[in-house]
Amino acid sequence: MDLSFSPEETAFRDEVRAWVADALPADIKAAMERGEKVKKDDLRRWHKILHEKGWIAPAWPKEYGGTGWTATQRYIFANEMALAGAPDLPAFGLKMVGPVIYTYGSEEQKREYLPGILNGDVWWCQGYSEPGSGSDLASLKTKAVSDGDEYVVNGSKIWTTGAHEADWIFCLVRTDDTGKKQEGISFLLIDMKTPGIEVSPIIIINGDHTVNQVFFNDVRVPKRNLIGKENEGWTYAKFLLVNERNGIAQIGAKKHTMARIRKLAASTQLNGHRLADDPGYQRRLAETEVALMALEYSELRFLSGQKTDHAPGTEANMMKVAATQLQQSMSELFIEIAGYYSYPFDGFRDTEGSNEPPVVPEDAGGAMHQFLYGRASTIYGGSNEIQRDVIAKVLLSL
Amino acid sequence: MDLSYSDEQTMLRDSAERFVEANCGAENLRKMRNTEEGFSRNYWKQMAELGWLALPFTEEQGGLGGTAVDTMVLMEAFGKGLVLEPYLTTVVMGGAALRAGGSDAQIEELVPALVEGELMFTVAYAEPQARFDLFDVATTARRDGTGWVIDGSKAVVLHGDSADKIIVSARTSGDRRDATGISLFIVDAGAPGLERRPYPTVDGSRAAEIMLGSVRVDADALLGREGEGLPVLERVADEAITALCAEAVGAMKVLLDTTVEYTKTREQFGQPIAKFQVLRHRMADMMMEYEQAKSMALVAALKLDSEDPVERRKAVSGAKVQIGKSGRFVGQQAVQLHGGMGMTDELSVGHYFKRLTMIDILFGNVDHHLKQFSAAA
Structure with a gap:
């Protein structure tokens, strides 16, 4: 047993660190430091830089455009990216539908969809939740009815992140409602330009438009867009959910936030001293750091298990709960340090064309915005209540 | 001991709840937050007509002689409806400053206009x-002839954009963090040299950064005695905290009721989610938090006028700690139990959650008041 990285892994870390320091555009890095939302065009620019380097899809098999790295290397890579202040790229193509397509899709589907995901030209969104089907995802009702070599889709999806910016949507649809609810679901790829699709924005509590409701009204989808077999979509959906939760710990991003918290505490006064020197704050910071350490080494331990071909499974449920709780307590600490400067509405930072300098000091920028958005993390991707049910059922056999 | 409302308090509560029910709430907030001032002048006029703006002033001052409990009753109702009108800044904070520091002449001149709804106040502290340190004042005021000249800047002044009179703390002697040497001045919002940078706040209210560049005021602008402004400011903060605690209690009640109702109607896995034990326990905890917050808000109101400064400090800071913690739990769990819907701007839940989050920050958060409590005890 050895906790430290091997010389090869250390060399790899140095290589990644040097590359990202040079390759990450300064304006994107600066926006991240100010806690701003990185816009689609900038994300795409960064996506293409990574693609050109060949590092866009580390987890994919090499034959499909992956890197062939070990799980440890992928961990190092993700960590270094986040520490350097690189923005997270949307997961929908690279981490969700991409792996579904290369695992369960036909050769034709692989040829058709994987290149666009890799080069960043095609953006995806995820059609899972419905107004009546949240935690109970398998009860979904959006219907796809066979009509010749097409399906006719009717229904609605909700909380669809980025639907207003996406080119394609991957959808769970009901193709059979006679048996068990999990058994009549299919996995369908739908072009967002198809007639009958309407995207309606949902504004969330931080004032952002990130999610939508998507309506399908007699949307005709070619049957060749079906992934795998009809009525077996639940298998692919679960595969995807595990992938979604894998890496949800986002250790690097959390370290980046910790660095911002420390910086703000150092520039904030308390009782005539730096807040960073206050014992109360130091205790909370230390508690947070210990929790982060526990999360990081849990992830590493699970990763090490995967290296020996133990499939990632329900550990992902535990990581989801622990990681989202920690993320929320970190963002709470952040707004508390920001004090009164949590109070101004900070959404203007993202308003294009605004030449007003922000009221909120740069060190505290985006703290409240992210705190509010972060409340969703214990809800989405299977609420933490559902995760605990799964942990109890599967891991504890209760 | 009798902790029940008097007939007058019950009437006040009922009339305030009726007003709030008819006029306020999340829908009103979504409409008003895009307006220039962020609240309704019409509602303000109605509040004046109902006598609410006169509540905390003595009868000699032209008021109703209300107590802190009366203000609590009103603020709790306001909390239930996310009331946006500047009651806290004008009546509670401005009123406290005038009552604690104002000369007879200042009170005679300003209180009638305040009570009529003609003059709005805020305190730029x-x-x-x-x-959160009230005594940390870098803004200065120096004598100039018979008057004063004020220089400095004030942060996050609540309703600083719409107030007519801004009560500004400024240092007339001593070092930045000295407890003495702070004076208060009543400054006209339109005074030459006073610049305001207004902005909306996270909870749909408004505030402003205020810059004072050689702002000249007359001798009669001084509120209270020169160099002795801190006790007045502390009084303002304690009255504001007590009022905010009551507002938070009202907001928590709405979130508790809304969440219970939602979980009874939202079905997943073939049954209302209220049937799941984990959610039932969560809501039981929310209720306990609400009840304890309500008790502490009452303690603050009852002890606000205590002769014993330690007793007052412990009651007010203790209440702020409890409200901060309870508000956080109730607000966050209300969002969680509403699922994705709780994250939307459309539903009321998120607005109450944001207001509760902000109330924790205003006048010092949990950490700050734990220290205050501990220092007093």
Whole structure:
């Protein structure tokens, strides 16, 4: 047993660190430091830089455009990216539908969809939740009815992140409602330009438009867009959910936030001293750091298990709960340090064309915005209540 | 001991709840937050007509002689409806400053106009470097002839954009963090040299950064005695905290009721989610938090006028700690139990959650008041 990285892994870390320091555009890095939302065009620019380097899809098999790295290397890579202040790229193509397509899709589907995901030209969104089907995802009702070599889709999806910016949507649809609810679901790829699709924005509590409701009204989808077999979509959906939760710990991003918290505490006064020197704050910071350490080494331990071909499974449920709780307590600490400067509405930072300098000091920028958005993390991707049910059922056999 | 409302208090509560029910709430907030002032002048006029703006002033001052409990009753109702009108800044904070520091002449001149709804007030006490310390004042005022000249800047002045009179803390002697040497001045919002940078706040209210560049005021602008402004400011903060605690209790009640109702109607896995034990226990905890917050808000109101400064400090800071913690739990769990819907701007839940989050920050958060409590005890 050895906790430290091997010389090869250390060399790899140095290589990644040097590359990202040079390759990450300064304006994107600066926006991240100010806690701003990185816009689609900038994300795409960064996506293409990574693609050109060949590092866009580390987890994919090499034959499909992956890197062939070990799980440890992928961990190092993700960590270094986040520490350097690189923005997270949307997961929908690279981490969700991409792996579904290369695992369960036909050769034709692989040829058709994987290149666009890799080069960043095609953006995806995820059609899972419905107004009546949240935690109970398998009860979904959006219907796809066979009509010749097409399906006719009717229904609605909700909380669809980025639907207003996406080119394609991957959808769970009901193709059979006679048996068990999990058994009549299919996995369908739908072009967002198809007639009958309407995207309606949902504004969330931080004032952002990130999610939508998507309506399908007699949307005709070619049957060749079906992934795998009809009525077996639940298998692919679960595969995807595990992938979604894998890496949800986002250790690097959390370290980046910790660095911002420390910086703000150092520039904030308390009782005539730096807040960073206050014992109360130091205790909370230390508690947070210990929790982060526990999360990081849990992830590493699970990763090490995967290296020996133990499939990632329900550990992902535990990581989801622990990681989202920690993320929320970190963002709470952040707004508390920001004090009164949590109070101004900070959404203007993202308003294009605004030449007003922000009221909120740069060190505290985006703290409240992210705190509010972060409340969703214990809800989405299977609420933490559902995760605990799964942990109890599967891991504890209760 | 009798902790029940008097007939007058019950009437006040009922009339305030009726007003709030008919006029306020999340829908009203979504409409008003895009307006220039962020609240309704019409509602303000109605509040004046109902006598609410006169509540905390004595009868000699032209008021109703209300107690802190009366203000609590009103604020709790306001909390239930996310009331946006500047009651806290004008009546509670401005009123406290005038009652605690104002001369007879100032009270005679200003209180009738305040009570009529003609003059709006705010208190500019916070500074960018000061965090929650009322005594950390870098803004200065120096004598100039018979008057004063004020220089400095004030941070996150609540309703600083719509107030007619801004009560500004400024240092007339001593060092930045001295407890003495702070004076208060009543400054006209339109005074030459006073610049305001207004902005909306996270909870749909409004505030402003205020810059004072050689702002000249007359001798009669001084509120209270020169160099002795801190006790007045502390009084303002304690009255504001007590009022905010009551507002938070009202907001928590709405979230508790809304969440219970939602979980009874939202079905997943073939049954209302209220049937799941984990959610039932969560809501039981929310209710306990609400009840304890309500008790502490009452303690603060009852002890606000205590002769014993330690007793007052422990009651007010203790209430702020409890409200901060309870408000956080109730607000966050209300969002969680509403699922994705709780994250939307459309539903009321998120607005109450944001207001509760902000109330924790205003006039010092949990950490700050734990220290205050501990220092007093």
